Amino acid sequence: MPRPRTPLLSRDRIRAAALALIDKDGLAELSMRKLAQELGVQAASLYSHYKTKEALLDEIGVQILDKVDVTGFAGSDWRAGLTGWARSYRAALAAHPNFVPYLASGPGRHPAALEIADKIHGGLIRAGWPPRYATMIGASTKYLVLGAALTSFARGFDADTQVYLDRYPNLGQAHLLQQMADEIDTDSFELALTAFLDGLDRLRPTLGHLGQPGHE
Amino acid sequence: MPRPRTPLLSRDRIRAAALALIDKDGLAELSMRKLAQELGVQAASLYSHYKTKEALLDEIGVQILDKVDVTGFAGSDWRAGLTGWARSYRAALAAHPNFVPYLASGPGRHPAALEIADKIHGGLIRAGWPPRYATMIGASTKYLVLGAALTSFARGFDADTQVYLDRYPNLGQAHLLQQMADEIDTDSFELALTAFLDGLDRLRPTLGHLGQPGHE
DNA sequence: ACCTGAACACCGTTCAAGT
C-alpha cells in the first residue's frame, strides 16, 4: 500500500481518539489495539508517535490539567486563589471522570504540575502563611479535589448517596437520581472547601507570624 | 498427582498472598498466574475459590476496610465521631497504600460500606445536623481521607512535596525524605480535618435548626 | 518518517479431565 502524502496519524489525533474512547467506555476498556482500529490503523503504528501507552496517557493528563487555573494567586487574596484553583481543578477532572483514576494514581510530577504547585506555594507565602503551612494547605486542598472527583462522578452511587436515598425514598424517581448525585457532589465539595477555608481563617491568627501583607 | 487430604488453597490464604504481592510490588503487578505460582498451584485453581479476579480484590477491600472504626458515633459528640472515623479510615488505607487506587476507583457499595455510611449519617443527625448536611459532611470527610491516602503514600514525591524540597534544599538528605513525606502527609491531613471541622462548627449556628441535643 | 504483519511474552478465564 502506498504511503499517503500526509501521515495518517498525529499525536493530537491519537490523544483525541483515546480520550474519546475513555470518556465513552472507561479507562480499563482502552487498548492500543482498539485505539488503532478506531483510527483505521494497525496497533504497532501508534508506537511511531508514542513510545508507550503510559506516555500517551500521561500526555492526555497534561492536556486535561491544562485547564487548571492558578491566576487567582496573582493578587494577595489567598482565599480567592485557593478557591479558583480548587474549582477549576475539580472542573477539569469532572470533564473526564473516567480518566480521574489515572491522574489520582501516579504522583503528579510533570513540569506543569510542579509549576502549579509552585504558584500556590508562593501565593500562600506571600499572603503570610509560614512555608510549612503553605505546603500543607496546598496538599489538603488537593485531597479535597481528588477525593471529590474520584468518589462519585458518573460512577454509580456510592454508599453515602445510597443512604441518603434509602432514608428519603420519596426522592427515588429514577430520572432525578443522576441530577441528585451531581448536586450532592457539588454541594459537598463546596461545603468542604468553605468549611476548610473558614477553619484556616480561624486558625491563622494563632500562628503568631507576620500579619497581612499591607495592600488589599 | 493424588489430591491432598486437605485443600491446597483457601480463600484466606489466597487473599493473604494476593495482598502481600500487592503490598510488595504494586496493584498492577498482581496477576492470577503470579499469585498461583506464589501459592504453588496453577492459575486455574484459583477459580475454584474466587469467581473472578475482581471478586478477590473486592474481598480484600472489605478485609482492609474492616478496621474502620465508627464507634465514636455512639455518643453525641459528632466531632469525636467524625475524627475517629476519618483517622481509622485513613490508617486502614495507609496500611496498604498500593491497594488504595482500587478502593478509590469503584463506588463503595458493599453492605459493610453501607452500614458505615448509615452510622455516620445517623450520628450526625442525632447531633442536630439537617439530613442534607449529614450527607454532605460524610461525603466531604471521605473526600479528605481518600485524597490524602491517594496523593502521596509510598508513591514517590508528588509536586507539592517536591516544591517544598526545592525551596528548602537543606532538607535534601536522602534518608530523611521518606520520613519527611510521611510527616507532611499526616500533618496535612490533620490540618485539613481540623480546619474542616472548625469551619463546620462556625457554620452550624447559622443553619437555624434544632440546637444541641442537651447532654454533653 | 511512517505504517504493516508477524511475532513474543504476557494476561483473565473456561473447561474437560483427573482424583
Add this chain to the structure above:
DNA sequence: ACCTGAACACCGTTCAAGT
C-alpha cells in the same frame, strides 16, 4: 470438591520489511 493442562481471546510492545 478441588486441582490440572490446554486452550481461547485478549493484552502491550518489538522488529524486520515495505514505501
